[in-house]
Amino acid sequence: MFVLLFLNSLNSSVKGEVFVCKSLKMVFLLWSRPSPQKQKACLEKSGGINYDSKYKGFTTKPASQLKEDKELSEAGFFINHARILVGSGLDTYEKGKVALENWRHFAFDWAFVDPTTPIRKGVKFCVCTKTFLPWTMMPLEVVYVDEKKNANKAIASFGFGSGTLHGHLLAGEERFSIELDENDQVWYEVLSFSKPGNILSVLGYPYVQSMQKRFAHLSTNAVLKHLSA
DSSP: OHHHHHHHTSOEEEETTEEEEGGGSOOOEESSOOOHHHHHHHHHHHOSBSSOGGGTTGGGSOHHHHHTOHHHHHTTOEEEEEEEEEEESHHHHHHHHHHHHTTGGGOOSSEEOOTTOOOOTTOEEEEEEOSSSSEEEEEEEEEEEEEEEETTTTEEEEEEEEEEBTTOSEEEEEEEEEEEOTTSEEEEEEEEEEEEOSHHHHHTHHHHHHHHHHHHHHHHHHHHHHHHO
């Protein structure tokens, strides 16, 4: 309801199902579940990343380092981090990796990514969410894929980072990863830095921050569901 009232107060127009709000630069909203064609159109309009390129790839760093990074803090970025134990053993790790590769951590009624989207550097994709009445398409690009294996020590990790593009409500980067550590424990981790990307997210940023934390919890449950299947 907040989004609808806010949009009605702006000088906005409707092109098909997509709201194009002049005051917001670019926001991708739909009344119905976004089709592959609508997502493709969104990505064609989104252009490049909407945050300073010097921060590109910062989520490859450990969470502790990001939290202590004064430059990120002074630039207005908020750090969101969750690291959860999801099981043990190589089989669990491999299943967790498959879960990420197939976007099972986004398998919700209210949020999804096209599961056929390849996790490869340079690939653009949409996170489609429905928190209020309209669906929102938020464009991103895979900025890196990081996989490590050490057969001698029986440790491994797989993760990828995605950067926000123009038209996303936020500006920043997020990493999803799965890790098998030296104690044979498997960890799922979500790490991001972000700040408002336009006036909509500025006004609703406290809510956005709470949703980021909630998503980390829900995506963990989605991964656990896949692991137990």
